[in-house]
Amino acid sequence: MTHNMSVDICGVKLKNPVMTASGTFGSGAEFSEFFDLNRLGAVVTKGVASVPWAGNPVPRICETPSGMLNAIGLQNPGFEVFAHRDLKFLSETLLPDADPAGSGLEDIAYADAGNAAEAGANAAAGNPANGGIGTKVVVNVCGHSEEEYIDCVEKLAQEPRADLLEINISCPNVREGGIAFGTDPKGVERITAAIRKAARQPVIMKLSPNVTSIAEIARAAEAGGADAVSLINTLTGMKIDVERRTFALANRTGGLSGPAIHPVAVRMVYECAHAVRIPVIGMGGIQTAEDALEMILAGACAVSVGTASFHDQTAVLSVIDGIADYLQRHRVPDIRDLVGCL
Amino acid sequence: MKYREKATVLSCEEIGTGIFSLRLGAEQIASSASPGQFVSVYSRDSARLLPRPISVCEADAEHGILRLVFRIAGKGTREFSRCREGDQLDLAGPLGNGFDLSVAQGKRVFVIGGGIGIPPMLGTAKCLAARGQNVTAVLGYRDERFLADEFPCRTVIATEDGSCGTRGNVLDAIREAQLDADVIFACGPTPMLRAIRQYSMDRRILCWLSMEEKMACGIGACLSCVCRSTDIDAHSQVRNKRVCTEGPVFLATEIEL
Ligand SMILES: Cc1cc2nc3c(=O)[nH]c(=O)nc-3n(C[C@H](O)[C@H](O)[C@H](O)COP(=O)(O)OP(=O)(O)OC[C@H]3O[C@@H](n4cnc5c(N)ncnc54)[C@H](O)[C@@H]3O)c2cc1C
Ligand SMILES: Cc1cc2nc3c(=O)[nH]c(=O)nc-3n(C[C@H](O)[C@H](O)[C@H](O)COP(=O)(O)O)c2cc1C
Ligand code: FES
Numbered sequence: 205m206t207h208n209m210s211v212d213i214c215g216v217k218l219k220n221p222v223m224t225a226s227g228t229f230g231s232g233a234e235f236s237e238f239f240d241l242n243r244l245g246a247v248v249t250k251g252v253a254s255v256p257w258a259g260n261p262v263p264r265i266c267e268t269p270s271g272m273l274n275a276i277g278l279q280n281p282g283f284e285v286f287a288h289r290d291l292k293f294l295s296e297t298l299l300p301d302a303d304p305a306g307s308g309l310e311d312i313a314y315a316d317a318g319n320a321a322e323a324g325a326n327a328a329a330g331n332p333a334n335g336g337i338g339t340k341v342v343v344n345v346c347g348h349s350e351e352e353y354i355d356c357v358e359k360l361a362q363e364p365r366a367d368l369l370e371i372n373i374s375c376p377n378v379r380e381g382g383i384a385f386g387t388d389p390k391g392v393e394r395i396t397a398a399i400r401k402a403a404r405q406p407v408i409m410k411l412s413p414n415v416t417s418i419a420e421i422a423r424a425a426e427a428g429g430a431d432a433v434s435l436i437n438t439l440t441g442m443k444i445d446v447e448r449r450t451f452a453l454a455n456r457t458g459g460l461s462g463p464a465i466h467p468v469a470v471r472m473v474y475e476c477a478h479a480v481r482i483p484v485i486g487m488g489g490i491q492t493a494e495d496a497l498e499m500i501l502a503g504a505c506a507v508s509v510g511t512a513s514f515h516d517q518t519a520v521l522s523v524i525d526g527i528a529d530y531l532q533r534h535r536v537p538d539i540r541d542l543v544g545c546l
Numbered sequence: 547m548k549y550r551e552k553a554t555v556l557s558c559e560e561i562g563t564g565i566f567s568l569r570l571g572a573e574q575i576a577s578s579a580s581p582g583q584f585v586s587v588y589s590r591d592s593a594r595l596l597p598r599p600i601s602v603c604e605a606d607a608e609h610g611i612l613r614l615v616f617r618i619a620g621k622g623t624r625e626f627s628r629c630r631e632g633d634q635l636d637l638a639g640p641l642g643n644g645f646d647l648s649v650a651q652g653k654r655v656f657v658i659g660g661g662i663g664i665p666p667m668l669g670t671a672k673c674l675a676a677r678g679q680n681v682t683a684v685l686g687y688r689d690e691r692f693l694a695d696e697f698p699c700r701t702v703i704a705t706e707d708g709s710c711g712t713r714g715n716v717l718d719a720i721r722e723a724q725l726d727a728d729v730i731f732a733c734g735p736t737p738m739l740r741a742i743r744q745y746s747m748d749r750r751i752l753c754w755l756s757m758e759e760k761m762a763c764g765i766g767a768c769l770s771c772v773c774r775s776t777d778i779d780a781h782s783q784v785r786n787k788r789v790c791t792e793g794p795v796f797l798a799t800e801i802e803l
Contacts, residue, residue, distance in 0.1 A: 230767035234791075237548050237765070250769075256783040263760045265770040270593045272762060279769045281783035462595055514762045515588065515595045517550055517638065 207531040208538040209524075210337055211245075211505050213483050214406035214431035216367050217301070218245035218506060219337035221539055222496065222524045225487050225510025226251055226344035226370060226410070227276065228461075231290035232297070238517040241297055243524060244339045248508060249290060251346040251372050254355040256282035266443050266452040271462030271489070272511060273441050275455035278346045278375055283359050294341050295365040302336025340367040342408070346375060350385075350395055354402045361404035369405050371396075374412030374437035375459070386412040386437075389424035396428025406431035408485060411476070413465075414440050418472045419479035426480040433476060434485035434508070436469045462511040463489045470498050477503020477544050491519060493526020503544035548638060548765065549574040555633040556611065558626075562692035564618045565662070566627045567603075573610035575639045580605070581647065581670035582731070582756055582795045585614070585639030586764040589622050597764050598622045599790070601666035601733070601756070602640060612637075615665035615693065641764055642794045645670050645731050645754055647677065653728035655679055657699075658716050658742060660686040660734025666756060668693050670731055675699050682725055686716040686738065717741055727751060731795075736803065743798040753798040759789040766791035774802040 209220040223246040229235055232247045241247060259279025266273050280286070343366040347353035353371065360366050373386035373395060385395050392409070400407050409425040411418055413436040422433050438459020443452035469488025477484045486504030490496050491512040499507050512519035527539065536542060553572035561567045570576075575585060579602045586597030604613040618624050629635060647670070655674055659667035664685055674681045681699040685691075689707045703711030704719035712719040716738060732742050733756035746753030759771040772786035776799065779787045787793060787801065 258784040
C-alpha cells in the first residue's frame with residue numbers, strides 16, 4: 205500500500221511532515237556529512253538577525269536529566285553572510301520541486317514504508333510519481349526590536365530559497381529579541397501584524413511556553429495575521445553546580461529542551477490546535493516517530509526534531525521512517541488523516 | 547569525513563587512579579583520525595543525551611584501533627570506565643582540526659601535557675618522533691604519573707607535590723632543565739594553557755593550544771562550544787570560534803584566554 209506523507213503548510217508543500225528545529229541544525233551543512241538533507245520535509249535554519257550577534261558567554265549549555273539547558277543567546281553571523289553562504293549552500297544542496305506549479309496533493313503518494321530510504325531518494329530525484337516535492341527551507345528570524353525583525357524579513361523577501369519564515373518571539377535567553385515580544389498577547393498581535401505586512405513568504409510565529417496561557421498567545425498571533433504557529437520554544441530553567449557553588453550556565457538561566465519537555469509540549473500543541481484555525485507545528489523533545497505522532501494526533505500538521513539530533517545525527521530520519529512505518533502498520537492512507545484526531 | 551561508528555571495546559584498563567585506557571575497534575574513525583582530534587562518545591543511558599568529547603590518544607589506522615584515555619569526571623565517564631571487552635560504544639568522529647604537524651618540520655618541538663591533557667600529546671609525540679623530529683615531552687602531574695613511560699622521546703616531568711621530577715608546573719620543569727624550542731603543542735587545564743601562551747608570546751615561539759568547552763552537537767551546528775578569538779572569525783562573523791570545529795587546537799595568538 206502506498207500512503208501519503210506530504211502535508212501543506214500555508215500553501216507550501218512538504219514531502220513529509222518532519223523538519224529540523226531551529227538552532228539545533230545550523231543551516232544543515234554540518235549534518236549533510238551524515239545524511240542527505242533531501243530526505244527532510246524542511247530544513248529550519250538557526251535564528252538570523254539583520255546584523256551579526258555575539259551571543260552569550262560560556263558555558264552556554266549543560267546537560268540535565270533527559271534534556272539540556274542552553275543559553276546560546278542567538279549568536280548569528282547576520283543576514284548578509286547567512287544569505288551568501290547558508291542560503292547558497294541550501295539552494296545548491298536541495299533539489300527543487302519536480303513540478304513547481306504543483307500537481308495537487310491528491311496525486312501524491314510516496315514512501316513505501318519498507319523502502320522509505322529509496323522512496324526518499326526517488327522523491328529527491330524529482331520523480332513525479334513519487335510526489336517530486338523538494339525539501340523546503342524555513343528561515344528562523346530574530347531581532348532586538350520590531351524594526352530589526354522587519355529589516356530582516358524585508359531582506360528575506362528577495363531570497364527565493366527562503367520558502368517560509370519562522371519568527372522567534374520566544375527566545376528565553378535574550379531579553380529584547382526574544383521573550384520580551386512573545387509573552388504579552390497585545391504585543392504578539394502587533395508584531396505579528398507588522399511582520400506579516402513586510403513579509404513575502406508565509407509567516408510562522410514561534411511561541412514561548414513560558415506564559416500562563418499559550419492558547420491565548422496563539423490566538424493573538426492568528427489575530428495578527430500569522431499563517432501558522434510553531435511551538436514550543438524552550439522552557440526557562442536553571443542548574444546549579446553544587447560542588448563549585450556556581451550557576452552551571454554563565455547566563456544563570458537557560459532554555460530546557462529534549463525529551464524532558466515532551467509531555468508539556470504535547471499538551472501545549474493540543475491547546476493551541478483547539479484555539480486557532482491556522483496550522484500548528486509541534487516540537488519539544490521529539491526523539492522517535494512515536495513522539496512525533498503524539499504531536500500530530502494532538503493537532504500538529506508538522507513537527508520539528510531538535511535536541512535529539514545532538515544524541516543521534518540521524519534522529520530526524522528515524523522519525524520520518526518510523527512515521528511511514530506506522531502509516532503502513534495501521535493502514536492509514538494519508539498522514540493528514542491523523543492530524544488532530546484526538 | 548566524519549563517521550558515526552559503533553565501536554567494539556577491545557580492552558579497558560585502569561592505568562592510574564580513576565584513569566582508564568580504552569582500546570576500541572573503530573575502523574573508520576581510526577583510519578582517518580590525526581593527533582589532537584577528538585571523538586564524541588555517547589552514553590548508553592538515554593537520560594544522558596549529550597556526547598562526551600574525548601581526545602584521540604592514539605589511532606592505529608592499519609589495525610583500525612583507537613585508543614582513548616580518560617579520567618572519571620562524572621556519570622558519563624564512569625559508565626565508559628565500566629566497559630568490558632566485547633561491549634559496544636557509539637562514537638562520532640574524528641572531530642575538530644588536530645595539531646598541524648607539518649608546521650614543526652625541521653624545528654625543535656615541545657609537546658606539553660598537563661593532567662588529563664596528556665593523552666592527546668602521546669599520539670602527537672609518537673607521530674612527531676616517527677617523522678624523525680626533535681621532540682621533547684614536558685608532562686605535568688598533580689602527583690601520580692600515567693602514560694609517561696610511553697613517550698618515545700626525551701621526557702621531563704613536573705609534579706605539584708615534587709614526588710617526581712621538578713616540583714611545580716611544566717614551565718618550572720622547562721626552566722629547570724634549561725630547555726628551548728621553536729614550536730609548542732600543548733593540552734591541559736586552562737591556567738596551564740594561559741601560562742604557556744604568555745611564555746610563548748614573550749619568547750616569540752609558535753604555539754598551538756588545545757582548548758576545552760562544553761559541547762552539544764560536536765560538529766559545529768549548535769554554537770555551544772565557542773571560545774573568544776582575537777579577530778572576527780569568518781564563520782561566526784563575531785569574535786567567537788567553535789572549539790569543536792575551528793578547534794580544539796588554536797594558535798595561541800588567535801584566541802583569548
Ligand atoms: C575537545 C575535548 C577533548 C577532551 N579530551 C579528554 C580526554 O582525552 N580525556 C578525558 O578524560 N577528558 C577529556 N575531555 C573532558 C571530557 O569531555 C569530560 O571529562 C567529560 O565530558 C565528562 O563527562 P561526565 O559525564 O563524566 O561528567 P559530567 O560532569 O556528568 O558531565 C555533564 C556534561 O558536561 C560535559 N562536560 C563535563 N566536563 C567537561 C569538560 N571538561 N569538557 C567538556 N565537557 C564537559 C559532559 O560532556 C556532559 O555533557 C575533553 C574535552 C574536550 C572538550
Ligand atoms: C542549542 C539550541 C539552540 C536553539 N536556538 C534556537 C534559535 O536560534 N531560534 C529558535 O527559534 N529556537 C531555538 N531553539 C529552540 C528549538 O528550536 C526548539 O524549539 C526547542 O529546543 C524544543 O525542541 P527539542 O526539545 O526537540 O530541542 C534552540 C534550542 C537549542 C537546544
Ligand atoms: S558543540 Fe555544537 S558547535 Fe561545537
